[in-house]
Amino acid sequence: MSNYKAPVRDIQFVRNEVLDFDTHYRGLGLHDVNAELCDAILLEAAKFAENELAPLNRSGDEEGCQLTANGVQAPKGFKAAYEKYCEGGWPSLSAPEEFGGQGLPGSVDMMVGELMGQANQSWSMYPGLSGGARATIYAHGTDEQKALYLPKLIEGAWTGTMCLTEPQCGSDLSFLRTKAEPQGDGSYRVTGTKIFISSGDHDLAENIVHIVLARLPDAPAGTKGISLFIVPKYSPNDDGSLGERNAVNCGALEHKMGIHGNATCVMNFDGAKAFLIGEENRGLACMFTFMNGARVGTAVQGITHAELALQGAWRYASEREAGRALTGIKSPDRPADLLIVHPDVRRMLLTIRAFAEGNRALAHFLIKYIDVSAYSKDPDLVAKGDKMLAMLTPIAKGFMTENGLEAANLGMQVFGGHGYIREWGMEQNVRDARISTLYEGTTGIQSLDLLARKVMGSGGELLNLLAGEIQASLADLNDDEFTPVLLKALAEWQTITAEVGAACADDVNELGSAAVDYLMMGGYIALAWMWTKMAVVAKQKLSEQEDSFYRCKLATARFYFQKILPRTLTHAALIRAGAESVMSLTDDDILSYQQ
Structure with missing residues (x-):
């Protein structure tokens, strides 16, 4: 059984006492959103994270994903947890009401996402990218695309992915080779290989909606010649039911350092049926809707790994006995004093805590500006918020993931040799944390x-x-x-x-x-x-x-x-x-x- 406990009080402290989210919501005209509602959501999310997701964290890491003749199978228990997640209405929290969402601000969704990522990062990545797919289609899709894809993504029946990277191009997308051939009926055929695709294939949802960068024939060279496409695993019928299986498959699972419970796939598109999103050769600009949200989501992982290190190391140092205090024996009836008496152990614990709780405050401060961009009717306020987001997003993504990794390493260090052993969970936290400084831009x-x-x-x-x-x-x-x-x-x-x-x-x-x-x-x-x-x-x-x-x-x-x-x-x-x-x-x- 996992020892993870959702940091409910600290989230409430940041939101209610420090950043005054009640006033924030009233200022945006969101009068139905208040501390009482958010606290109720937070407590339910804490139960789900602690009872459903955290117990699957270690088993998912040890079992990993399996590539079968029928596609990728997630670790045992992941699908059942996802079904409960959908039954609870969690995918729809911040989705637009016109397509079946609850219409809550993104700051509420981030609060919930933090807990689910802490409880089980690998699992949380399956629904995590769906939000980016929804946002991209909502911002750039046609009315028909919105009506067809958004309700299913919002209810969680379908999930989404982001397909950018190829074997010869990672951060520099000017080398992108995947091609899209127009078919004369408004559709395209996409051919190419994408790598490092998180949740690229799995058995949690009935369909997967891939958001794919590709080149049209005679497109300009470099990044100016990239377009964006929807490529579903199953082509949907007009009524949203599943049609024929599309020519997109997982060719291999990546062998990774961490996040073993998430399927990171090599995806082969072999003339897969696709549909253009946005304007031709403007795909990279459209994809930034997805990427900017993913960067904020990755920044939150800096909280995740610091919080996990904090909970594990603080508990261990409060129970483990080793050595004697430099100032004299503290526990004369015991063969050694607790680890917490040692200044260096306290240094590590306080460093972890400073990053975990500081990161949390910075993330919630940042997400306010995303709320402003989405809900404010004041163009000057929106413009200012967008500028603050532009400045703070790279800082949050880069700095928070770097110190989250530092905190994870310190958490393992507090355990000494035991930290290197799997049963304590600290080495998994380090392995899972390592990717956060790499993806969505190093x-x-x-x-x-x-x-x-x-x-x-x-x-x-x-x-x-x-x-x-x-x-x-x-x-x-x-x-x-x-x-x-x-x-x-x-x-x-x-x-x-x-x-x-x-x-x-x-x-x-x-x-x-x-x-x-x-x-x-x-x-x-x-x-x-x-x-x-x-x-x-x-x-x-x-x-x-x-x-x-x-x-x-x-x-x-x-x-x-x-x-x-x-x-x-x-x-x-x-x-x-x-x-x-x-x-x-x-x-x-x-x-x-x-x-």
Whole structure:
């Protein structure tokens, strides 16, 4: 039986006490959405995650998926859990009401998604990508496509995938070769191979809707010649019933480091019947609807892996006895003291906690802007929200997944040798966490997007907008403990930005060399902002009554500022060291190197 416990109180703290989602929803005209409703949904999601999904996490990892003559079979119990998921109406939470959804904001869906990902990341990926497929069809599909595909995706009878990567092209899609041939009747035939397709084939749902990038005949070279297509596993009839089996199949299952319970497939399209979404040769722009949502979803995995590490390591360190406290024996009636007496163990535990809870606050703060984009009637507010999303999304995706992986490794470290053993779950958490920094754009790609496109590309506008929001927020918080430290770090980030801009005017490699350190520096500042918000609330609550929950919050905030935020100084030094040593070897030197 799994020991996973949904972090309900901390989610309620972030949403209700720190970020005031009630006021947020009222401001968007969502008067039926409030803390009472969200708490009820959260508690039901917690039950489902703890009782249905968490018990399948280890067994799914050990069993993995099987490729049979009839397609891919998910691990035992996964299909039954998915049926209960659909019966509970979970796929429809934030889907549009006109197609059978419940019409709740995406921030509610993210709250639920966090718990399901923590309980069983591999399982949660099967329905997880369906939201992106729905959003893409809703944003770019025809009325007929919406009417045919959305109701089934929303009820969960069908799931969705995102098919971009090919053997010869990953992040650089200009090498994409999959072809789409028009058939003269409004349909196309798609031929090609896609790899690394999460949930590409399985037995959980009756149909799978693949969202596929492909090239039309005579399309322009590069990314400007890519179009987007719907390719269903079974071609649906006009009434939504299943028609003939389409020419798309799983050719192989990828052999992966982690997330073994999810079917990551090599998908072969052999003249599969397909339908264009959006305009010809504008497929990449349409696919960004899917990818941007997936990047936020991947950022949430940074919470997932830090939270799992926190629960496992905190519990273990509170029960395991080893060594004696440096200040003297704490448990004289026992042969050793608890692990928690050791400063280094506490360092690891507090680092994990700072990332888990800081990431949670940042993710919920970010998702507010997605709500604004979807529901606000104020064009100026929507424009501002879109700019904040543009700035914060690469930071969240890159930084949160990197520190989630760090937290997972620290969680294993707290266990010592036991952490390397499967039965404790810490090594699975590390293996599952590793992919998060890679897919939906590696940390390096997120960093280039942030520095080159968002910051430099906007002439500093997006950075100044974020900095202004931080400064205004800190003025409202009126805190003299954390604010001066954060403002100093923010000013240094702005100074570094100007220095990098000047340096890359002479050598663009300066930008590429600085990008990851720049993103990480921004991430530590963003998390410090969230911890300041949480600390101010904790101080206020503690002034009213003693509560260990708020004491832990305040202690973790102080730990973050004293022990983690100073990492920005190292990143600043690395940026200022420039690109010379990075680029000092010639291409010939590297190509001629042999062991």
